[in-house]
Amino acid sequence: MTQSDLPVAAELASAGRNRLVLLVYTASIFVSALLLFSVQPLFTKMVLPRLGGSPAVWSVAMVFFQSLLLAGYVYAHLLMRIKSRVIPILVHLVLLIVAFSTLPLAIAAQWGDPPTSGYALWLLGLFVASIGLPFFALAANNPLLQAWFVRTGHPDGADPYFLYASSNIGSFLALLSYPLVLEPVFTLRTQNLIWTGGYGLLIVLIAASGFLLWRSPALPAATLAAESDAPAPSWVLRARWIFLAAVPSGLLIAVTAHISTDVAAAPLLWVLPLSLYLLTWVLVFQSRPLLPHKWVLMAQPAAIAGIIVLLAIGGEQNLLLTLGGHQVCFFVIAMACHGELARTRPPAKYLTGFYVALSFGGMIGGLFAGLIAPNVFSWVAEYPILVVLAALCRPPASERWPFWSRPFWPLLVVLAVALIVPSQGRDSLFDWFEENRVYVAGGVAVFGMLLALGLNASRLKLAAVAALALVLVRVYPSDDGRVDTVRSFFGVHKIVTTPHGQYHVLLHGTTIHGAEKFQNDDGTKIEGRPEPISYYHKDGGIGQAVTAIRERKGAPLRVAAIGLGSGTLTCVGLPGETWKFFEIDQSMVDTARDPKYFTYVQNCQPDLKPVIGDARLTFAREPDGVYDLIIVDAYSSDAIPIHLATQEAMKIYKDKLSPQGVVLMHVSNRHLELASVVVGIADANGMKSWVYNEDSGRDGEYIFATNVVVSARDEADIGKLASSDKWEETEAKPDQRVWTDDYCNVLGAVYRRLRDGE
Numbered sequence: 001m002t003q004s005d006l007p008v009a010a011e012l013a014s015a016g017r018n019r020l021v022l023l024v025y026t027a028s029i030f031v032s033a034l035l036l037f038s039v040q041p042l043f044t045k046m047v048l049p050r051l052g053g054s055p056a057v058w059s060v061a062m063v064f065f066q067s068l069l070l071a072g073y074v075y076a077h078l079l080m081r082i083k084s085r086v087i088p089i090l091v092h093l094v095l096l097i098v099a100f101s102t103l104p105l106a107i108a109a110q111w112g113d114p115p116t117s118g119y120a121l122w123l124l125g126l127f128v129a130s131i132g133l134p135f136f137a138l139a140a141n142n143p144l145l146q147a148w149f150v151r152t153g154h155p156d157g158a159d160p161y162f163l164y165a166s167s168n169i170g171s172f173l174a175l176l177s178y179p180l181v182l183e184p185v186f187t188l189r190t191q192n193l194i195w196t197g198g199y200g201l202l203i204v205l206i207a208a209s210g211f212l213l214w215r216s217p218a219l220p221a222a223t224l225a226a227e228s229d230a231p232a233p234s235w236v237l238r239a240r241w242i243f244l245a246a247v248p249s250g251l252l253i254a255v256t257a258h259i260s261t262d263v264a265a266a267p268l269l270w271v272l273p274l275s276l277y278l279l280t281w282v283l284v285f286q287s288r289p290l291l292p293h294k295w296v297l298m299a300q301p302a303a304i305a306g307i308i309v310l311l312a313i314g315g316e317q318n319l320l321l322t323l324g325g326h327q328v329c330f331f332v333i334a335m336a337c338h339g340e341l342a343r344t345r346p347p348a349k350y351l352t353g354f355y356v357a358l359s360f361g362g363m364i365g366g367l368f369a370g371l372i373a374p375n376v377f378s379w380v381a382e383y384p385i386l387v388v389l390a391a392l393c394r395p396p397a398s399e400r401w402p403f404w405s406r407p408f409w410p411l412l413v414v415l416a417v418a419l420i421v422p423s424q425g426r427d428s429l430f431d432w433f434e435e436n437r438v439y440v441a442g443g444v445a446v447f448g449m450l451l452a453l454g455l456n457a458s459r460l461k462l463a464a465v466a467a468l469a470l471v472l473v474r475v476y477p478s479d480d481g482r483v484d485t486v487r488s489f490f491g492v493h494k495i496v497t498t499p500h501g502q503y504h505v506l507l508h509g510t511t512i513h514g515a516e517k518f519q520n521d522d523g524t525k526i527e528g529r530p531e532p533i534s535y536y537h538k539d540g541g542i543g544q545a546v547t548a549i550r551e552r553k554g555a556p557l558r559v560a561a562i563g564l565g566s567g568t569l570t571c572v573g574l575p576g577e578t579w580k581f582f583e584i585d586q587s588m589v590d591t592a593r594d595p596k597y598f599t600y601v602q603n604c605q606p607d608l609k610p611v612i613g614d615a616r617l618t619f620a621r622e623p624d625g626v627y628d629l630i631i632v633d634a635y636s637s638d639a640i641p642i643h644l645a646t647q648e649a650m651k652i653y654k655d656k657l658s659p660q661g662v663v664l665m666h667v668s669n670r671h672l673e674l675a676s677v678v679v680g681i682a683d684a685n686g687m688k689s690w691v692y693n694e695d696s697g698r699d700g701e702y703i704f705a706t707n708v709v710v711s712a713r714d715e716a717d718i719g720k721l722a723s724s725d726k727w728e729e730t731e732a733k734p735d736q737r738v739w740t741d742d743y744c745n746v747l748g749a750v751y752r753r754l755r756d757g758e
Contacts, residue, residue, distance in 0.1 A: 073356045556576040
């Protein structure tokens with residue numbers, strides 16, 4: 001080689017090294033993110049059966065993940081203040097290896113049954129004890145590896161934020177692959193082993209990244225001088241970073257709880273909003289964003305108005321509207337907030353501090369939506385509050401108000417006062433508004449937002465319009481009659497008193513769980529023992545099954561009922577029979593006992609003492625061979641908690657049955673086809689099943705269609721149901737995998753419901 005060839009060879013070697021550095025660091029960050037976000041639905045699903053399948057489990061889990069993310073970012077920030085290159089590498093590798101020694105994932109042995117209160121704190125402790133160390137080590141990787149990348153002297157090190165996009169691509173793919181690939185195909189144990197293997201691969205990649213940093217040449221003096229001259233971000237800017245990160249983080253939890261309440265507390269519905277949340281990070285931190293930020297800012301007011309309209313409509317919503325509408329609007333709002341963060345990001349010197357601010361904001365948003373709001377508000381107030389705050393995430397605007405528009409805001413205020421403040425004897429304005437309240441609230445949101453946007457209104461005025469529309473939605477809800485709300489860890493329940501007080505109706509989300517008739521059609525008050533209605537009418541599937549088992553036995557029944565609701569089933573029992581109730585939510589017990597809401601318990605079982613706790617834990621302690629009938633009616637809004645519909649759960653029910661006992665599972669559902677699931681788990685336990693599915697045609701009387709499955713050891717056990725043409729003996733589908741504690745396929749249940757068009 002000649003002397004003239006030396007610079008060329010050096011340049012080629014340097015280019016090759018740079019490609020290797022970029023490849024190894026991108027792979028390390030990608031795999032780290034893949035593991036970080038796949039462990040969230042994986043471990044939360046492991047924990048879910050401990051607390052009744054409540055969507056709040058995921059909300060608390062998100063608070064844990066965001067808090068540990070902050071701890072990891074602070075650790076990375078402090079570690080990178082060490083001048084030595086070798087010490088941070090060794091410290092982090094030791095941490096990863098120690099964390100790896102605690103795998104595979106498992107619920108901490110010292111954590112037993114959950115308490116009867118303080119579920120959120122108990123859950124946080126369980127997460128810390130079980131996966132705190134491996135998750136903390138993963139959380140530090142993203143800022144730490146980006147800071148190492150800057151110190152390698154790579155040409156792209158001056159603006160390493162593109163690696164953050166790579167990180168979020170890994171997170172995005174992890175979340176999408178979980179409900180679509182991992183959950184339907186692999187058991188929890190197999191998923192756990194795959195994840196553990198991935199953790200080992202990550203340690204190798206990070207060791208390679210550390211080696212490349214150690215072997216990198218020292219940064220040029222000019223680069224160091226340029227870094228030292230970069231001004232530090234102001235505290236006002238840091239506070240804005242925190243705010244911009246907090247709002248979409250809180251919205252993430254709020255919208256997830258909103259949509260999962262009406263379908264199922266399952267990874268499928270957890271990861272959809274979280275995937276969109278991560279996708280926004282991918283898009284805004286690209287070198288050339290696919291969506292210009294100014295376009296997103298223009299769309300943001302329309303997204304805010306869209307959420308307000310969806311909240312105003314309320315009531316019966318189809319699955320696509322519930323899942324799609326809220327998530328599209330959430331995506332646009334998160335894009336606007338995260339776009340502002342990308343626009344104001346600091347030089348690489350302050351990278352780790354920037355990520356600390358982002359994670360701190362994310363934790364604040366999570367704490368508000370996941371822990372504080374559920375304990376402060378009796379309804380889901382955090383969702384509209386965060387929607388209003390989203391308007392404040394916009395950059396300052398220079399208002400241009402034409403003369404004709406100036407009276408708009410005073411008139412809007414006058415209208416709000418006139419509609420919100422109660423008055424003596426409502427006139428025609430109130431009567432008209434009562435009939436058109438949904439359209440007025442939605443119209444205020446849409447018209448006000450679009451007008452304010454067209455006039456380039458300030459963010460304060462946009463927030464004011466959103467707040468006004470949301471107040472109208474709250475003061476005049478879409479439900480007819482008076483509405484009371486009761487909130488607990490397990491959700492928000494509404495007790496609706498219909499006009500003139502004829503019916504009291506219990507709802508969770510948009511699903512009716514029970515109803516009681518308080519007045520006859522002529523206005524006279526109903527006295528004495530109330531007649532069971534809603535799903536429990538004597539002519540419905542549940543009523544027919546109870547009557548048939550009672551007649552077959554010819555003696556008083558011994559019944560276990562999982563789920564109390566409004567207490568209707570207490571009046572299905574007869575004197576001399578033993579009906580024992582299992583309920584996870586104490587607030588439901590208090591509601592059912594309160595005669596201002598429902599009188600079933602007061603009139604039919606005033607000495608009711610339900611067993612409090614998750615039925616998978618409490619019912620398993622019952623003696624074997626006792627019950628003639630087990631009724632599983634444990635709703636979480638429109639979905640039966642998945643862990644109560646598995647092969648292992650059915651075995652528990654079967655063990656508790658008397659020799660001729662029967663299991664009755666109420667599976668009425670708008671979004672999931674669960675009858676075949678129950679038939680499958682019964683067949684796996686050697687039991688036959690009969691399905692009842694009929695519309696009463698009496699919805700106006702609050703007597704609803706029911707979908708019920710009874711399972712028994714032998715046809716004779718179900719009495720006259722076996723000869724009824726309304727009850728169809730159904731065999732398990734050979735091509736449908738049985739649900740177990742280790743496996744379920746919610747996506748398949750959704751598909752079957754959509755396919756059947758029911």
